[in-house]
Amino acid sequence: MCFCFFALATCVVIFARHNQLEMLQKELKSQQHPTMKLVAIGIGEEDINTIKLLNPDLQRRQRQKRMSLWLMPFGFFAGITFTFIANLDTFAFAGSFGEHLIGGLLGLGSGLMGSFAAAASVSSESEDSIRIVRNRLEEGSWLLLIETAMGIEIPWAILQKARPQALVRLSDS
Structure with missing residues (x-):
């Protein structure tokens, strides 16, 4: 809704x-x-879990998706940049292009993990009010x-x- x-x-x-x-x-x-x-x-009425405003889990998932839209590309380019700057041969078996690509993919994964961590760390300002409402519904x-x-x-x-x-x-x- x-x-x-x-x-x-x-x-x-x-x-x-x-x-x-x-x-x-x-x-x-x-x-x-x-x-x-x-x-x-x-x-017999609307389920509270389908209403984003009253469901902190839905809010958190939406925040995570929005954050991943910019954290994942940022992580990808940061990973590529790091492999160029550090000049490490960690993935030398993949060749010079493959090494930078693997670094970018690892950065992409880091961006995805960061979006989960960042979304979970933010709480809504009305979380206490939502808890009161949900408790009353359970009663x-x-x-x-x-x-x-x-x-x-x-x-x-x-x-x-x-x-x-x-x-x-x-x-x-």
């Missing part, structure tokens, strides 16, 4: 009962905000993820009127 807004105001509303979630969802849809996305999460609660486009305020008064267990703000626009 992908929401293609530039900057989002995002919150998760947590309910103890499914009918509370449905009532709020109907009320928010009746307002006809074309820039508001609503995603119900829980048993049997129902979640409503609300995202609005930049400049559109989340309707806090309507959310408070619905009497949720909790409101977790993930980001502001």
Whole structure:
């Protein structure tokens, strides 16, 4: 599931009962905000593991892929450059061209490993909030993820009127 807004105001509303979630969802849809996305999460609804915003593993994998796009070519050229500069004959059996190519391939592999290490070392700023939301879902609660486009305020008064267990703000626009 992908929401293609530039900057989002995002919150998760947590309910103890499914009918509370449905009532709020109907009320928010009746307002006809074309820039508001609503995603119900829980048993019989959307799976939390498919939503990138609420799944740290998906976020980490996406970071790793993006980082590998520039780390791998950088590593390849760094490996070739190192074999020229160091003038070592480590892979002399491959000839002069093969030696530089093997050095480049080893650099490429280093770039790939670096992308995994770098992606794993970065944590998101809303990781604690996501952990709270995921724990509530495991306890049997129902979640409503609300995202609005930049400049559109989340309707806090309507959310408070619905009497949720909790409101977790993930980001502001």
